[in-house]
């Protein structure tokens with residue numbers, strides 16, 4: 419048995435393009451949060467539904483020197499927590515749909531979304547960072563972003579790297595992810611924290627995207643420890659024992675990762 423760890427998410431409604439407003443909201447809410455790991459949604463301070471490449475360039479930020487990462491570093495230091503949060507990252511001519519990991523001692527790392535969804539493919543370069551797990555002391559935390567859930571390889575890759583917890587910033591519009599994360603956690607014996615947003619965007623005459631809320635924390639045994647409502651803001655923090663994710667034996671005969679047969683899986 420290990421140490422109890424407080425993990426959770428902030429589910430809220432991002433106002434498109436109003437980065438300062440969104441960062442102020444995040445700052446105010448996290449002043450109330452007593453957590454060791456706090457996950458924020460995908461593109462949490464920029465908004466989601468871009469209508470031009472120019473707009474993406476304008477809202478994308480360098481990492482770790484941009485305004486969003488700097489603000490998150492400040493909050494993490496003041497509140498003594500690790501934060502995982504999505505933002506549009508600009509690197510030269512490329513924009514990535516990224517998530518940063520920041521802790522009480524500063525910037526830790528950045529993950530660039532591997533599997534881009536729908537019109538994201540117009541604006542963003544497919545992530546080239548690969549999947550990473552960061553040891554934050556109390557636990558090993560892996561990061562994937564939203565639609566990465568649709569590819570079980572994402573969570574599996576993080577589990578094979580030793581993740582205890584998958585931090586999953588999201589802007590979900592399709593209904594299946596919250597239930598599917600139960601399976602992702604079961605088949606990898608990991609915790610997950612999915613932070614989704616609420617509200618909707620219908621910019622530039624595009625079809626309205628309605629974000630489904632239902633942020634959640636799921637256990638390695640597939641138990642939903644908490645699931646947020648669909649339409650209301652929610653800051654939830656639950657206590658977990660990350661050591662539960664390190665017990666990969668399913669019974670006396672089966673060990674989850676040891677019993678894989680990669681030679682038979684092809685590429």
Ligand code: ACM
Pocket residue numbers: 460534535563564565566588589590591592
């Ligand atoms: C998504 O990947 N934002 C659905």
